[in-house]
Amino acid sequence: xxxxxxxxxxxxxxxxxxxxxxLRPKNPMANSSSLGLCTTATSQSPSPYGYGDDSLITExxxxxxxxxxxxxxxxHLRCLISLDSSSPRLAIHITxxxxxxxxxxxxxxxxxxxxxxxxxxxxxxxxQAVLELASREPDAQTKLPELVKISKERNLxxxxxxxxxxxxxxxxxxxxxxxxxxxNELDPFLRNTHVRNLLIDLLLQSGxxxxxxxxxxxxxxxxxxxxxxxxxxxxxxxxxxxRERSWGSMGEEEIVELALKFGEYGVSPNSVWITxxxxxLSRNGKTxxxxxxxxxxxxxxxxVEVASCNALLIALERHSEFKKMNALMEKMKEMDIQPNVxxxxxxxxxxxxxxxxxxALEVFERMNGGKESDAIAVQxxxxxxxxxxxxxxxxxxxxxxxxxxxRMRSQTGCAPNTVTYxxxxxxxxxxxxxxxxxxxxxxxxxxxxxxxxxxxxTLVDGMCRHGRVTAAVNFVNEMQSFGLKGNAxxxxxxxxxxxxxxxxxxxxxxxxxxxxKGCPPDAIVYYTLISGLSRAGxxxxxxxxxxxxxxxGYGLDVVCYNTLIGGFCRQNKIDKAYELxxxxxxxxxxxDSVTYNTLIxxxxxxxxxxxxxxxxxxxTKSGLVPTVVTYGxxxxxxxxxxxxxxxxxxxxxxxxxxxxxxxTVIYNILIDSLCKNNDIEQALFLMxxxxxxxxxxxxxxxxxxxxxxxxxxxxEKAFVxxxxxxxxxxxxxxxxxxxLTEWLSLVGETDKLRDFLQGYQIQTSxx
DNA sequence: TTAGGGTTAG
Numbered sequence: 001x002x003x004x005x006x007x008x009x010x011x012x013x014x015x016x017x018x019x020x021x022x023l024r025p026k027n028p029m030a031n032s033s034s035l036g037l038c039t040t041a042t043s044q045s046p047s048p049y050g051y052g053d054d055s056l057i058t059e060x061x062x063x064x065x066x067x068x069x070x071x072x073x074x075x076h077l078r079c080l081i082s083l084d085s086s087s088p089r090l091a092i093h094i095t096x097x098x099x100x101x102x103x104x105x106x107x108x109x110x111x112x113x114x115x116x117x118x119x120x121x122x123x124x125x126x127x128q129a130v131l132e133l134a135s136r137e138p139d140a141q142t143k144l145p146e147l148v149k150i151s152k153e154r155n156l157x158x159x160x161x162x163x164x165x166x167x168x169x170x171x172x173x174x175x176x177x178x179x180x181x182x183x184n185e186l187d188p189f190l191r192n193t194h195v196r197n198l199l200i201d202l203l204l205q206s207g208x209x210x211x212x213x214x215x216x217x218x219x220x221x222x223x224x225x226x227x228x229x230x231x232x233x234x235x236x237x238x239x240x241x242x243r244e245r246s247w248g249s250m251g252e253e254e255i256v257e258l259a260l261k262f263g264e265y266g267v268s269p270n271s272v273w274i275t276x277x278x279x280x281l282s283r284n285g286k287t288x289x290x291x292x293x294x295x296x297x298x299x300x301x302x303x304v305e306v307a308s309c310n311a312l313l314i315a316l317e318r319h320s321e322f323k324k325m326n327a328l329m330e331k332m333k334e335m336d337i338q339p340n341v342x343x344x345x346x347x348x349x350x351x352x353x354x355x356x357x358x359x360a361l362e363v364f365e366r367m368n369g370g371k372e373s374d375a376i377a378v379q380x381x382x383x384x385x386x387x388x389x390x391x392x393x394x395x396x397x398x399x400x401x402x403x404x405x406x407r408m409r410s411q412t413g414c415a416p417n418t419v420t421y422x423x424x425x426x427x428x429x430x431x432x433x434x435x436x437x438x439x440x441x442x443x444x445x446x447x448x449x450x451x452x453x454x455x456x457x458t459l460v461d462g463m464c465r466h467g468r469v470t471a472a473v474n475f476v477n478e479m480q481s482f483g484l485k486g487n488a489x490x491x492x493x494x495x496x497x498x499x500x501x502x503x504x505x506x507x508x509x510x511x512x513x514x515x516x517k518g519c520p521p522d523a524i525v526y527y528t529l530i531s532g533l534s535r536a537g538x539x540x541x542x543x544x545x546x547x548x549x550x551x552x553g554y555g556l557d558v559v560c561y562n563t564l565i566g567g568f569c570r571q572n573k574i575d576k577a578y579e580l581x582x583x584x585x586x587x588x589x590x591x592d593s594v595t596y597n598t599l600i601x602x603x604x605x606x607x608x609x610x611x612x613x614x615x616x617x618x619x620t621k622s623g624l625v626p627t628v629v630t631y632g633x634x635x636x637x638x639x640x641x642x643x644x645x646x647x648x649x650x651x652x653x654x655x656x657x658x659x660x661x662x663x664t665v666i667y668n669i670l671i672d673s674l675c676k677n678n679d680i681e682q683a684l685f686l687m688x689x690x691x692x693x694x695x696x697x698x699x700x701x702x703x704x705x706x707x708x709x710x711x712x713x714x715x716e717k718a719f720v721x722x723x724x725x726x727x728x729x730x731x732x733x734x735x736x737x738x739x740l741t742e743w744l745s746l747v748g749e750t751d752k753l754r755d756f757l758q759g760y761q762i763q764t765s766x767x
Numbered sequence: 768t769t770a771g772g773g774t775t776a777g
Contacts, residue, residue, distance in 0.1 A: 390769065
């Protein structure tokens with residue numbers, strides 16, 4: 001309402017000024033025939049343009065309809081429009097209503113010629129109307145650049161509106177250089193935020209990053225008049241962060257700096273862009289930078305939302321920066337950013353990952369309202385439940401997982417889904433409760449929860465791990481008839497299972513079957529088969545599968561080469577092993593310590609300590625450090641050659657000088673050898689040393705010592721070790737039983753043997 | 768939020 005009144009008031013005053021100018025004697029047009037016409041204008045009723053403008057416009061337009069010769073010969077039109085008025089309003093309105101821009105430009109020239117001393121600002125405004133008219137014409141794309149040229153020729157500066165009109169129009173046709181030229185022509189004082197935003201947007205869209213940043217940079221200068229606004233930030237960030245993985249030619253550090261610079265001007269990227277920035281930085285391993293920028297933005301008062309914090313929490317978790325995770329949670333509290341269901345999901349998942357399920361359950365209770373006064377109630381969703389159920393199943397607490405399903409059902413809108421069942425089936429299957437797993441599978445089908453290929457694979461894996469390999473194959477076939485097809489993963493599980501029971505023929509058959517069924521094998525299937533065949537000594541078949549893997553585009557990695565090299569070494573085919581090493585070199589696959597250890601072991605075992613030593617030297621030269629396995633291979637070979645003293649010497653050197661941590665296997669090698677050499681004292685000394693160093697003996701250690709003790713009939717010592725074995729929950733195997741049964745029966749100590757075995761029964765029941 | 772494999776010394 002107020003605007004309306006003001007508009008009319010201005011119109012009325014300009015109208016009177018207009019009349020006054022017309023009547024002024026010094027105005028050449030005042031004496032012309034137009035006087036009568038001009039005065040009649042005052043009697044007109046109000047119009048949107050001002051009192052009486054309508055009839056003036058009508059008359060002018062009528063006149064302009066006639067041929068140019070007619071109106072250009074007379075001053076009548078000039079009088080009518082009266083450009084000497086400080087208000088260009090009337091001329092602008094007339095121009096806007098002309099039939100074409102070419103007519104408009106003729107009128108413009110006519111008026112300009114009639115009043116050469118006119119204010120350029122006034123002329124620029126009229127010219128703006130010409131541009132407006134041209135922009136609506138079908139051939140605007142050619143006309144507008146021509147008009148820009150005309151304005152330049154006539155030294156006519158563009159108004160800010162002309163410039164925005166032109167850039168906006170040029171943007172539609174991706175006329176980047178034309179837009180840039182318009183901007184550069186524009187009076188620097190007129191280059192406002194709006195026109196800069198338009199131009200930056202266009203430049204970024206056309207990939208002219210450098211030019212865009214130049215325009216932007218001027219806005220970010222402290223002395224600059226035009227500052228960035230929210231739209232600037234939106235334009236810049238939507239362009240820079242549009243692509244998910246790459247940030248184009250602009251470095252991430254520059255983007256971070258830009259974000260912070262914007263922050264200094266009180267504008268910052270919105271939550272979506274901040275989140276993308278954090279995610280992008282984290283993905284490139286720059287978690288520390290992501291942490292810095294989020295904190296800085298928070299301190300600047302930017303609108304940081306929970307989603308951005310979640311992105312950083314995920315990154316920190318991934319990089320094991322747990323202290324920072326806590327600090328971020330604290331900061332969120334301080335900034336009053338409420339955690340949401342995703343935040344709790346991250347925390348619960350984190351605890352579960354490290355098998356701290358009780359901690360996860362605590363977080364879960366806290367999100368449910370908990371006991372604490374500052375607890376925040378956030379409704380858990382199916383993902384939260386599934387994460388917890390999976391966590392419980394992974395630590396063997398699958399029954400509790402089932403309990404959570406009931407709790408989940410009691411909550412509205414939260415029913416168990418396929419993932420829920422997959423986790424539970426996995427839990428029971430791994431625990432060997434295959435029947436229970438099948439029961440759950442039936443239950444989910446009954447409830448209308450569709451099983452997927454993960455359900456199938458989880459169940460199949462459980463079956464295979466618990467000796468039901470044939471049943472697993474049948475189950476896969478059965479499911480296929482119901483439309484639940486297996487994938488490469490399914491075949492990997494089955495192939496691995498058959499390789500583990502030394503049935504490589506069946507493994508190969510399954511591989512052919514998967515190809516026949518159109519299921520494409522992936523790298524893992526190939527590697528599994530290569531390993532299985534190598535372990536079975538079928539090196540030709542393993543090599544052939546390796547060739548097929550390479551043909552399929554799955555190059556062998558170092559582990560795969562090691563598998564094959566190990567296989568050939570076991571068969572004494574060192575030439576074949578060397579061929580593979582040559583191939584590795586050619587393909588740029590660097591041998592690792594396992595490769596070297598395999599070769600060192602091979603040569604040591606064959607008594608070629610010299611060659612083994614040369615390889616060891618090569619190993620250290622390539623920057624690899626000899627490991628406990630390297631020493632183990634050499635020590636073992638010395639032992640096999642009856643040089644136990646030499647082996648002990650190397651072992652001591654390994655512990656003292658090289659400071660390589662020992663393990664059970666290396667102690668077993670030495671203890672076994674010492675016992676065989678009847679040096680039981682030294683063997684028992686090493687066992688004590690193991691105890692001191694916290695290296696746990698296993699059944700192999702005990703078997704070696706029992707054998708030695710038996711030879712020397714050191715019965716009391718054997719009883720002590722039998723008790724210790726029970727204490728350590730180290731289960732005897734058939735070798736232990738063979739040694740002890742024979743020995744203890746012979747010396748009439750079968751009661752001790754019975755107690756020994758009972759110790760395990762008690763332990764199993766208490767466990 | 769859920770599923771698979773492989774290497775070296777005893």
